[in-house]
Amino acid sequence: MPKRGYHHGNLRQALIEAALELIEARGPMGFTLSEAAKQAGVTPAAVYRHFEGREDLIAEAALQGYEIFADLMEYAYEKGQPSALAAFSATGRAYLAFARKYPGHYIAMFESGISVNRTPELAAIAQRANGVLEKAATDLSQHIPEDKRPPASMFSAHIWAMSHGVVELFARNSPGRASPFPPEDLLETGIGIYLRGLGLINPDA
Template identity: 75%
Template structure:
């Protein structure tokens, strides 16, 4: 009996197989036939659950964004214990997710997935982004209204910084004598001081 049918969830077996292949070979480094072989099913069986390889990757990404959003929400903790701590926690959650879920991370951010073609993926991705935006808005609210930077703008900047730390210093070839978490924390600190959101002595 095929392994995928044995545990009663062939669709998830294919997702799990794709996750291993993506982590080892990248999101564009495997075929649907390889995913079928890794799940121990025939290639024809794949098409009963996925229209093609991109559809399979989209499901991997959807599950990843779902995990990611939950992790971000947990890190944010409704702005506790402070707006600054909550904002910094969401940045650290980004690194923690990339480290623990490399296959999901690559499917989400490195596969070139067209989110408009997979609205269910886009919806859950927006849920994760909304957490970071809420954290940024809470921090911006500490400044007088006329001096507040657009929360969505600096949320996007910190998201980009987090992504860069992952790509260059967590999984890339460039090495740093500093842990990725320290690089991100100091980078966020410099950035927030420049916006006036963090005092110079912090």
């Protein structure tokens, strides 16, 4: 593979981009730091000027992924306003869109085993992304009587889990997991069933 090359002072980002390509192709544990260095066109020793090890490199890729993810979630939420339902639905679709457009980042974030509490910066940006979905859930559930209203954190966790499941099973070209329905439709109908159960949309909607 030809050397990638990089601008002076931007070796750190070149290594992250090399790692993202390798993560997407082989998985988070399917490459070495030496391979990431070769992909970026530098010597293995150069990697250690910026990263202590492979996990440190993957964590930085995850951090950048969460920054993109949080921005997309916030954009989707704002675009759906002033309708609470539209804003909430848009955040679910944004999750699916992110996983498709940024597979390397998605894997680094959710499949690498890197804890979001690895660094304060990673924890903060992950919470920012989750906070958008919680805010959308809070807006949407305001009409549910308080004694019957699920906590926003639980509400958003259910939708996050549903979105993640659709991505993992049907939106990542998993062998043997082809669905007769588009992932977008699976997610939309799944969210619709959930919201009907809470009485947030009409049964015939």
